Amino acid sequence: MFRFELHKQDGLARLSTFHTPHGPIVMPAFAPVGTLANVKTLEPRDLYAAGAQLVLANTYHLYLRPGHDLVARRGGLHKFMAYDGPLLTDSGGFQVFSLAQRRKLDDDGVTFRSHIDGSIHRFTPERVMEIEQALGPDIAMVLDECPPPLDRRYNEEALRRTHLWAERCRAVHSRADQALFGIVQGGIFEDLRLHSAAFLTQLDFPGYAIGGLAVGETKEEMYATLDFTCPALPEDRPRYLMGVGTPEDIIEAVFRGVDFFDCVLPTRIARNGQLFTPNGRMNMRNAQYAEDERPVQEGCQCYTCRTFTRAYLRHLYKAGEISALRLGTIHNVTFMLSLMREVRAAIAAGRFGEFRSLFLARFRITDQATRHAQRELRAAARKL
Amino acid sequence: MFRFELHKQDGLARLSTFHTPHGPIVMPAFAPVGTLANVKTLEPRDLYAAGAQLVLANTYHLYLRPGHDLVARRGGLHKFMAYDGPLLTDSGGFQVFSLAQRRKLDDDGVTFRSHIDGSIHRFTPERVMEIEQALGPDIAMVLDECPPPLDRRYNEEALRRTHLWAERCRAVHSRADQALFGIVQGGIFEDLRLHSAAFLTQLDFPGYAIGGLAVGETKEEMYATLDFTCPALPEDRPRYLMGVGTPEDIIEAVFRGVDFFDCVLPTRIARNGQLFTPNGRMNMRNAQYAEDERPVQEGCQCYTCRTFTRAYLRHLYKAGEISALRLGTIHNVTFMLSLMREVRAAIAAGRFGEFRSLFLARFRITDQATRHAQRELRAAARKL
Numbered sequence: 183m184f185r186f187e188l189h190k191q192d193g194l195a196r197l198s199t200f201h202t203p204h205g206p207i208v209m210p211a212f213a214p215v216g217t218l219a220n221v222k223t224l225e226p227r228d229l230y231a232a233g234a235q236l237v238l239a240n241t242y243h244l245y246l247r248p249g250h251d252l253v254a255r256r257g258g259l260h261k262f263m264a265y266d267g268p269l270l271t272d273s274g275g276f277q278v279f280s281l282a283q284r285r286k287l288d289d290d291g292v293t294f295r296s297h298i299d300g301s302i303h304r305f306t307p308e309r310v311m312e313i314e315q316a317l318g319p320d321i322a323m324v325l326d327e328c329p330p331p332l333d334r335r336y337n338e339e340a341l342r343r344t345h346l347w348a349e350r351c352r353a354v355h356s357r358a359d360q361a362l363f364g365i366v367q368g369g370i371f372e373d374l375r376l377h378s379a380a381f382l383t384q385l386d387f388p389g390y391a392i393g394g395l396a397v398g399e400t401k402e403e404m405y406a407t408l409d410f411t412c413p414a415l416p417e418d419r420p421r422y423l424m425g426v427g428t429p430e431d432i433i434e435a436v437f438r439g440v441d442f443f444d445c446v447l448p449t450r451i452a453r454n455g456q457l458f459t460p461n462g463r464m465n466m467r468n469a470q471y472a473e474d475e476r477p478v479q480e481g482c483q484c485y486t487c488r489t490f491t492r493a494y495l496r497h498l499y500k501a502g503e504i505s506a507l508r509l510g511t512i513h514n515v516t517f518m519l520s521l522m523r524e525v526r527a528a529i530a531a532g533r534f535g536e537f538r539s540l541f542l543a544r545f546r547i548t549d550q551a552t553r554h555a556q557r558e559l560r561a562a563a564r565k566l
Numbered sequence: 567m568f569r570f571e572l573h574k575q576d577g578l579a580r581l582s583t584f585h586t587p588h589g590p591i592v593m594p595a596f597a598p599v600g601t602l603a604n605v606k607t608l609e610p611r612d613l614y615a616a617g618a619q620l621v622l623a624n625t626y627h628l629y630l631r632p633g634h635d636l637v638a639r640r641g642g643l644h645k646f647m648a649y650d651g652p653l654l655t656d657s658g659g660f661q662v663f664s665l666a667q668r669r670k671l672d673d674d675g676v677t678f679r680s681h682i683d684g685s686i687h688r689f690t691p692e693r694v695m696e697i698e699q700a701l702g703p704d705i706a707m708v709l710d711e712c713p714p715p716l717d718r719r720y721n722e723e724a725l726r727r728t729h730l731w732a733e734r735c736r737a738v739h740s741r742a743d744q745a746l747f748g749i750v751q752g753g754i755f756e757d758l759r760l761h762s763a764a765f766l767t768q769l770d771f772p773g774y775a776i777g778g779l780a781v782g783e784t785k786e787e788m789y790a791t792l793d794f795t796c797p798a799l800p801e802d803r804p805r806y807l808m809g810v811g812t813p814e815d816i817i818e819a820v821f822r823g824v825d826f827f828d829c830v831l832p833t834r835i836a837r838n839g840q841l842f843t844p845n846g847r848m849n850m851r852n853a854q855y856a857e858d859e860r861p862v863q864e865g866c867q868c869y870t871c872r873t874f875t876r877a878y879l880r881h882l883y884k885a886g887e888i889s890a891l892r893l894g895t896i897h898n899v900t901f902m903l904s905l906m907r908e909v910r911a912a913i914a915a916g917r918f919g920e921f922r923s924l925f926l927a928r929f930r931i932t933d934q935a936t937r938h939a940q941r942e943l944r945a946a947a948r949k950l
């Protein structure tokens with residue numbers, strides 16, 4: 183039911199397809215995040231229109247509400263959220279470590295309090311597999327521990343547990359219509375990442391994620407980590423960089439051999455009034471747009487750009503209208519998915535290196551201080 | 567550019583068409599409210615899909631932000647909000663009296679403080695005509711005073727002013743592509759309403775509104791007021807009952823000869839999780855819907871009912887997802903516009919009396935205490 187095809191390589195960048203029971207994912211691909219079985223403000227028809235190929239939902243959040251059993255009784259996540267394309271759930275591990283209150287960790291699993299009502303819950307590898315199999319996405323993730331990327335001691339200890347848990351997840355996972363992916367951890371440390379990649383490869387997962395990045399390290403540290411991690415992963419399996427990210431980070435990660443991504447960034451910043459253009463982000467609340475008759479992005483085919491002026495969108499944002507959040511989200515998700523389409527075309531044409539240079543020359547990356555604030559926002563955002 | 571056709575009368579209920587520069591309004595009709603040039607959570611394509619024929623926007627709100635001059639420079643309200651159907655603006659009078667802070671009234675006009683920033687503004691009949699002509703809807707309303715409907719002294723005094731202002735609005739209004747409607751006031755008092763209707767009829771407006779209802783009186787008082795007011799209005803002009811209302815009130819008003827309506831009710835209560843069905847309202851947050859696989863309303867053709875279960879919608883409402891507000895709004899607006907379509911078909915078939923009986927027998931009207939709370943909500947809601 184699952185099959186990976188590597189069509190073409192351009193440098194380290196890969197054009198490939200991962201076939202799932204709900205259709206193919208042509209990669210490099212970006213997955214919008216639908217935390218609670220809903221990409222915030224969007225409907226399935228909006229995701230189809232924008233060209234989404236994969237949508238992520240969060241196990242931790244859905245386990246707490248409405249509950250995985252309820253979703254299973256409704257026929258599973260696809261039917262529940264009326265979305266017919268490929269879905270992926272994370273393992274909930276990241277949220278347990280970043281969002282839940284007061285957790286207690288041991289080799290067998292982790293006990294935590296819900297961030298909603300303080301109730302006590304326990305995740306073990308077996309329990310998480312039960313939950314993800316009940317939810318029923320096309321791709322499920324193993325339970326892992328996600329330590330601060332620069333803390334060597336913590337990463338050594340966590341990696342031991344992450345590998346134990348990966349083995350146990352692999353042992354109990356049984357749904358043939360669901361692919362279970364392993365997650366490589368090890369912070370920014372080359373020996374740990376190589377060890378993790380080797381250990382997980384030996385468990386023969388149908389796909390591999392790189393976890394524990396974009397959570398506090400610099401861009402340079404993240405890129406360096408990808409430089410030594412990607413070549414250590416099997417060539418014939420999809421590679422997923424979790425929680426990334428900005429357009430420039432995605433371009434840099436594709437350049438280093440990553441196949442797909444998820445991030446709340448485009449949806450989250452849209453709700454703050456920040457919209458993507460090929461020149462960088464624009465803040466729609468700025469006074470300079472008050473009388474601007476142009477669309478957010480000339481040539482963009484999204485409903486927002488085809489229909490409304492910047493002046494109108496600024497009015498909606500300034501007036502606090504809910505519609506602003508949605509129209510901004512439609513644009514930002516369309517921007518990301520169009521960017522991935524251009525990335526795929528560039529690899530197909532054997533000119534991804536040139537595409538990368540041109541994109542990065544034009545796309546205004548915000549300064550170091552703002553980037554730091556954004557990283558913090560991104561880390562916080564992944565909790566939601 | 568404006569033409570009223572009375573196609574058929576069934577009892578006092580009227581099937582008619584009011585032709586405007588942006589197309590015909592086949593009546594009885596209901597206008598969703600787009601306070602800030604946006605029906606909250608909806609897009610123009612949603613309004614077209616639901617069958618909207620007329621949309622209302624609020625002069626007071628648009629005057630304060632983004633400002634009528636800015637809207638005029640953008641090419642007017644239709645172009646600004648990218649909506650190509652008939653539009654109507656109120657005069658702002660109601661909001662000045664219900665929403666603005668500290669107002670000072672004299673025969674010439676009213677001075678008030680903005681509810682947003684406390685800044686001081688003045689509305690006179692001439693100023694309001696300038697604003698509405700700058701905004702450029704198909705239908706504009708005269709400036710009026712909207713007193714509590716049961717206060718005789720206040721209504722007498724206010725009516726004198728309302729008539730002075732109506733004359734002045736009529737005198738300065740000059741846009742040929744905009745129809746200016748008069749507003750009959752007079753509270754629940756028959757002699758005042760008849761006097762107002764006669765006075766305004768003599769000014770020869772292309773349409774007449776009934777103002778000052780659904781703001782505190784009982785349903786019985788409102789219906790009685792319509793009983794004596796409608797026959798006093800010219801037969802060959804459209805009749806507009808402002809700020810009404812509930813499905814049952816609309817049915818009762820059509821039965822008494824009203825042609826069209828506006829109200830925030832369907833959009834407002836959708837954001838509170840209350841959705842319309844032919845049996846009455848349902849609160850989507852209720853636990854009873856947690857595992858309910860049915861659509862909100864069997865047979866409803868809206869996107870929400872065609873796509874999602876009650877169980878999913880309840881989950882979205884409970885989890886505080888923005889999408890819930892929008893999906894609920896899509897349904898409630900579709901419900902109201904479908905109801906109006908059924909009303910028109912019933913009049914066309916000469917069986918509106920039967921339709922009214924069947925609808926009211928089935929539609930569960932909430933009890934007196936809740937109705938009172940709802941009236942208060944409705945009064946508050948009209949401010950937004």
